[in-house]
Amino acid sequence: MKKFTQAPLPFQGQKRRFLKQFKEALNSFKTDAIYVDLFGGSGLLAHTVKQQYPNARVIWNDYDNYAARLEAIPQTNILLAGLRPIVHGLSKNERLPLSLRPNVLGVVKQHEDLYGFVDYVSLSASLLFSGNYATNFEEFEKETFYNCVRTADFDATGYLEGVERVQGDYRKLYNQHQQADVVFLVDPPYLSTDTKTYKSESYWKLRDYLDVLNVLDDSNYFYFTSNKSQIVELCEWIETRTHVGNPFAGATINTTGGSVNYNSGYTDIMLYKNKESPD
Structure with missing residues (x-):
């Protein structure tokens, strides 16, 4: 089966730059756990887990209906x-x-x-x-055109083979899988990101972003964000100034080099926590 190092079709926010670190971090998690990709996006994280752990159950929340594009x-x-x-x-x-x-x-x-x-x-x-x-x-038709046309055809053969596809609100999916052997993959749209290419009608606002943190409480997880959100610093501040716990306490943090698109630049961040890890 072909191993994809990036999504077979373009997708805003796919985690191809994080795959090496993601696969290394997976080594500290169970090979037969249930991996639930709450914000499935292009399915690249789900594909990577299934490739590395064929015996794991991998659930991909295709909220954006990427499958229709495939x-x-x-x-x-x-x-x-x-x-x-x-x-x-x-x-x-x-x-x-x-x-x-x-x-x-x-x-x-x-x-x-x-x-x-x-x-x-x-x-x-x-x-x-x-x-x-x-x-x-x-x-x-309002845009300026540039020659970025691919010289090769797209091919997604076998891309999500063995992955279970669901489509729905991430909160319902989370509530259905609150058990010890579950690892949540949490990659929401970045704060204040234009989500028009997602199944959304507006920007991903601060309240939406903070609500997602509820799924990290007492969970095994991978969580993706960027330095633009400053969410890590916010949670640290809340922890020191209030009695509210920090969902990132004890998590391992990795970053990638700066990502740049046509109107912005930022650094990607991956945090992960395995409650059963001796560390």
């Missing part, structure tokens, strides 16, 4: 095949001349009319500036 890969590959001749001869990341815009828009509109669906996130990764995404044709 199922549409054959159609997305057809769309990319129609775009490649248009950008032929242009350098990688070169801005498309205005004369080519009607050609691009025509291919995309024709494809949407024919198949009734366009994976605009994947399309954005092929034609928009890095980190910039459109979610429908109206947004897409």
Whole structure:
């Protein structure tokens, strides 16, 4: 079975830069535990756990319906095949001349009319500036185009084989799996992140972010955040100034190098805690 080091389709916030540290940290957790990916996203964390621990039960909360994009890969590959001749001869990341815009828009509109669906996130990764995404044709046609079109087709063969897919509110899923042999994978949208490419209509606000911390109480977990949120410092401050406990007390912390997209830069953070670990 192929081991993926990144999600087979573009996804905002996938944890590909953390995979090495994530896999190393998994070594301190049970090989046959139940791993519940509460904010499943692209499924990359769930895939990685199942690859490393084939006997583990891995549950992926596909709240954003990433599975629909995976199922549409054959159609997305057809769309990319129609775009490649248009950008032929242009350098990688070169801005498309205005004369080519009607050609691009025509291919995309024709494809949407024919198949009734366009994976605009994947399309954005092929034609928009890095980190910039459109979610429908109206947004897409307003953007400036760049030649980032893939030269190879997408392929997700075997990607989530053996992983259980569910779709629902993370709180209900958490309540269903409060038992000793469960490890929660907690990767919510980053604080104040534009969540338009997720199944959400607004920014992920502070209250939403703080509510997630409830699932860390007395749990085995991996939790992902960034230095932009300052959530770790906030919890430390609350612990020292109030009688409220710190959910990160005793957790191990790792960071990656700075991530940069078209309008921001930040450092990713992974915290994990295994209650049964001798440390």
